[in-house]
Amino acid sequence: MHAFADLLNRLIYTRSRNAKLRLIADYLRATSDPDRGWAVAALTGDLDLPAVKSSTVRGLIEARTDPLLFSLSRDFVGDTAETVALLWPEPTRPPDDRAEAQGRSLAEVVDRLAGLTRPSAPAALAEMLDRFDADERYALLKLATGGLRVGVSARLAKTALAQAFGLDVDAVEEVWHGLSPPYREIFAWGEGRAAQPTPADVPVFRPFMLAHPLDDAELDLADFAAEWKWDGIRVQLVHVGGETRLYSRAGDDITRAFPDIADSFSTPGTLDGELLVRGEAQGHALGEGGGAASFNALQQRLNRKTVSRKMLAEAPAFVRLYDILFDGDEDLRSFSWQDRRRRLEAFVATLDPDRFDVSSLIDAEDFAALAALRENARQGAIEGVMLKRRDSAYVPGRRVGLWYKWKRDPLVVDCVMMYAQRGSGKRSSFYSDYTFGCWAEDGTLLPVGKAYFGFTDEELRWLDRFVRNNTVDRFGPVREVEKTLVLEVAFDSVHSSKRHKSGLAMRFPRISRIRRDKPAAEADRIAALERMIT
CATH class of the missing domain: 2.40.50.140 (Nucleic acid-binding proteins)
Structure with missing residues (x-):
């Protein structure tokens, strides 16, 4: 636990991306299983410890110090975990008790937190806070409440893991969502003790291909296809082994929030598209918003664990498809965009037209005509234009020269x-x-x-x-x-x-x-x- 607390402390005060990568990589190489796996889970936001809430932490500190002092300190510091870690009274305890706390592993702490219930959480958390120093208290509270906020994205943490063991980060991403913390399989692969894990027969998330802002460049429409950029949320649909999953751009599983989509997708494959809600106009003309309501309508259905029948009826969801990654078990990502587009159009013809359609291409004779269409595209759920190189493979992340996003002026x-x-x-x-x-x-x-x-x-x-x-x-x-x-x-x-x-x-x-x-x-x-x- 002490080493993990030291890592968080160093990350907070390190601004350089490369320096953060080195800190995490050094920690992962020097730390054994399962501690390093739980550390990665915490950094990537994949650690779920629901028993401890922020209100629990506030209640504990307000019982031990002046509530006004805590309120003023929290307002100044800007972070509850840091404020509580610094204000928590140092108890009098025997030296051997302190040594025991210092020797407690991260895995032991995670196991203890995972075993708590809402009623048992306050006493157990207070006992642990009494045994730790300020840095360890900070790390404990960040673990317990989630959201480390130490300037490390999930992608950066995975990149550090890949660099630590000489792996390809896209290969790590490929199998990540098919595995669970503490990721022993990945570390065994990285250290050469086991083969690369495979996502066979599991509906795993694949990293999205992303676009660069167009800025002021003009592209030749002979080389690039143009399509509308819709104002919903980017999603990935996967059906493998008789199971369907719906993933957000960050790789979060949002299947339960959109059962109407998941129940309608039972054809083996992996698709990339925009999740939208039907508007009153059901047509597909641009002036009608392509059948899509505004993002505000979609927002009513986001971040819900369950969806009522009334909401399913009033805000029916559908996916406007952009691309196809897998057709059955055939990997199409190395195919050109234009070949994938043909496969996508054939694939979508087998799906429910009330739930799935293909994002239409824009017919513009030249770049100036496309610019005029983009500027007038204020109706409906349109954010702007996507420009995709016709011969581009589907590659994870942002690759220069392949895809561009040209958002409408604000x-x-x-x-x-x-x-x-x-x-x-x-x-x-x-x-x-x-x-x-x-x-x-x-x-x-x-x-x-x-x-x-x-x-x-x-x-x-x-x-x-x-x-x-x-x-x-x-x-x-x-x-x-x-x-x-x-x-x-x-x-x-x-x-x-x-x-x-x-x-x-x-x-x-x-x-x-x-x-x-x-x-x-x-x-x-x-x-x-x-x-x-x-």
Whole structure:
């Protein structure tokens, strides 16, 4: 446990990607099974320990220290685990008791946490916190509550594992979702003690092929095919061995949330597409959104463990297919895009047309004509255009020159800052989360969105000073500010929403400019946003 805590501590204070890779690789080579496997599971977000909740941790620390002190400290530090680890009182204990705690393995800690129930969690967690030092307490709480937030993505952790043992990271990804922590099979393969694991007869996730932003380049449409980029969530459908799985782009199994899709896919193969919800218009013309509702409609079904019959009826899901990776057990990923496209069109003809269709290609005579079509594609669930090299194989990750995404230009509106809140992690000392609003017809200011990115570090420091110097009220960690600062907000789309007082919800809002030159009274009105609703 001490070595894992030291790894997390070093990762927090290491910014270089290559340095993080070296730290993780060194740890994996120096650590034995199963500790290193549980460490990788924690870093990749594959460790599920449901008994301990954040409320449990808050209850424990508030019983041992001044709740106001904890609240103020948490607000300043920006992380509950770090705050509790530092504030937890050091108990008086015999030296041999301390030595026993230092010698406890990561696997022992994981086993203990995995065996807890909600009622037993508080006492057991407190006993463990009493035995550990501050760094180990931090690691324990991160393990127990999930979400390490140490600047390591799942892909980076897998890359470090591959580099540690001279493996191909795509080969690791290929079998990852067919295995379970603590991944003894992968380490045995990496150390030459066993053959490479295979995903045969298991509906495993395969890494997606991704696209680079197009930026300002112009491509020859003789070499590239163009198709619409739909505004849903990228998914992978797999049917192998009589079982169907539906995976998100991150490799999360979302089958249970979309039983209507899983039950409709029983043909052996692996498909790549966009998960969408049917709109009122069931046609496939672009002006009708290709039969797809906005992302806001899809969002009602995301992150649900169970789906009611009413929701299945009101928001029926379907998949607009982009590509085919496997046709039965035949691996098509080395085929060219145009050959895979022909196979996909033949494959989808055997599927339920109410649940599956193929993303149509865009007929444009040249790049200028394509640009005009893209700019006018504000109707329905369209984000922009995808450009795919006709001879490209399906390769994991982003490969230069093969696929490009050309998102439509964002919408822009001028809003007034209303509230601010401190960020988390490295931004915990700055007011970096801003709620902004537009004017209603009666002259009141209604919140329309919240954003915490889009500005530079220098602009963040300026905004932080503005918040501190113009606070008019406080509500816990939130500060209300004078309604004098105009922010130009960019966003992808806006939808009607019953959850917000303004009746609106923005999609991906971000601060694009600080309008110090513009009076707050000249900011946009709610009506301007309503005219942008798709």
